[in-house]
Amino acid sequence: MRRSLVPLLLCLVLSAGCTARTALPTPTLGPPAPDAGTLVRALADRSAEQYSVRFEAERTMSSRRVRQEGGLVRSRDARLVSLREDSVDVVVLADAGYSRSGGGGWTRLSRVDRVPIKSGAPVEAVADEVDPRSVVGSLRGSLLVQTGEETIDGTPTRRYTLLVDLRVQADQTADPMRRTQLMAAYESGFTATATVWVGPGDLPVRVEQTLKTLEDKTFQQTEHTFRDWNADIRVTAPTS
Template structure:
């Protein structure tokens, strides 16, 4: 009996029976037909994820900043840990803490602006949260779409032109709304390109705002990866 099993195994190996069938590649979701439909799908899927790693780059009137870190959703709120050497920042639902060059931690209260991103503590998570980053797509006119590989991942790319007036009407923050209306009145043009991976999750989002003459006034790029990774954000001790 043992000899029969050995002969069967050898025969199977010679015939290629031992080769495993490769797993199918993750499939992309259905093609969105409007900016609102695309934004809704991305927001719904992003909210369902417990955590995500991000990098965010911004260039505003020639000044560039880059931050990287992780965001965690919890019943208490959003927790964010980010760094932009030499500055580190930890944002909790009730306060934030920052330090530079490995020194001591400084506590920031909810209304205080924090280093690097230069917004109040309550708005730091909005700067990197994919839910907020893709919100502008709701007022976007879908220009084109196509499949594309980004950083080794299969994605579907969407290009949209954003109506700044509609975006301002959707914005609750009074200061941000005033900025958008000012840009609209000055004839600025805003475009968004988003790369969506399997599971209707954003992989990369690029916002560009140009003057009426075609010069880039502001550009923002967000990269997202490691959805539901084991990310820990705790208060410094």
């Protein structure tokens, strides 16, 4: 009887060993970037390699706060966006955009039409406002002044503080209205800083930008948060 139990126990042990799953390795941070140029290029490239991402954006100016949330998908020939700002819903596809307010009917927009959101961006520029590649890419020409580590919602990150060159930022902005605003801020002596939190995989977790007046008073703050990279996000034309 004892002899018959040995093979049985051995089989049970082997079986348990075969079905047990090895835990995934804990995500780790990459090495710190030595300068702002290296940081921005790496984040922009890594962001562009991802299929999709969910975003939240919040802009505060003169005590007025505007919030956006939604998802972005990179298709073969375009960036597709679905977002909500207050009671306005916007969908951006490869050839057109759609908007509605208060849950009403959808209006079809051409690529050059302005979207009824606070920024007034045209359909073709909406993706630039929420795409992590564009958000981080707008910081080109900045100066890295501080680096640290911080945990955000349980995720380890590297925190980078940058001084932003408003003139360079204006030069690389495609939207004429936004470019005019940035140049006006630059010529008025405004200063800008940005803080970027980078998580595992060298992907941006959060980007905060602050614009201050010549008197060092906060004029505008913008925050972008990115999560659920490569999630199953669907962006399609509205049906009603």
